[in-house]
Amino acid sequence: MTGEHGGVATAERFRGITLMADDPETGRVARRMAVETLRDWQLSHLMDDVALCVSELVGNAVHHATPDGWRPGDDGERRVGVGFRLWPQWLFVEVTDEDSTPPMLPVGDPLELSLSGASPDVLLPNSGRGLVIVQNLADATWWAPRELGGKSVFCRFNLSGDAGT
Numbered sequence: 001m002t003g004e005h006g007g008v009a010t011a012e013r014f015r016g017i018t019l020m021a022d023d024p025e026t027g028r029v030a031r032r033m034a035v036e037t038l039r040d041w042q043l044s045h046l047m048d049d050v051a052l053c054v055s056e057l058v059g060n061a062v063h064h065a066t067p068d069g070w071r072p073g074d075d076g077e078r079r080v081g082v083g084f085r086l087w088p089q090w091l092f093v094e095v096t097d098e099d100s101t102p103p104m105l106p107v108g109d110p111l112e113l114s115l116s117g118a119s120p121d122v123l124l125p126n127s128g129r130g131l132v133i134v135q136n137l138a139d140a141t142w143w144a145p146r147e148l149g150g151k152s153v154f155c156r157f158n159l160s161g162d163a164g165t
Helices: 026-040 044-064 129-137
Strands: 013-020 079-086 090-097 140-145 151-158
Touching (some): 013 026, 026 044, 026 079, 044 079, 044 129, 044 151
Antiparallel strands (some): 079 090, 090 151
């Protein structure tokens, strides 16, 4: 991607943090960073949705991510990264972890609870609900492997008001 002057396009703003996955404050710190970042960037109208997406993605990384090559008994600390990138048209949220196992992003049509007499607890899967929330709040959700191992899970919020661009 190139900018107006032929150079590589870069985010207008970036903010990121690396957190220890096993610290009980990791989720709270990530949510607080999301709220403070959006307030600083005058995007307060997205605070609730972005904070919830960050909470779900960080929670998944904390709960599921095992660093590549890690064995039970290893003393290495697990790290989770949280990053925000602002372009004129989009806000990107990235959560990284050290596990290259792909996340189980839900696919298919939304579940129609009104068509069934079963309770939501019976119909909803035991895992993947957080990613369903992220997919419903963000305009796009995807993941990519990281060059040195691990993965990034992204979600994008369209700031222009044009859905799907």
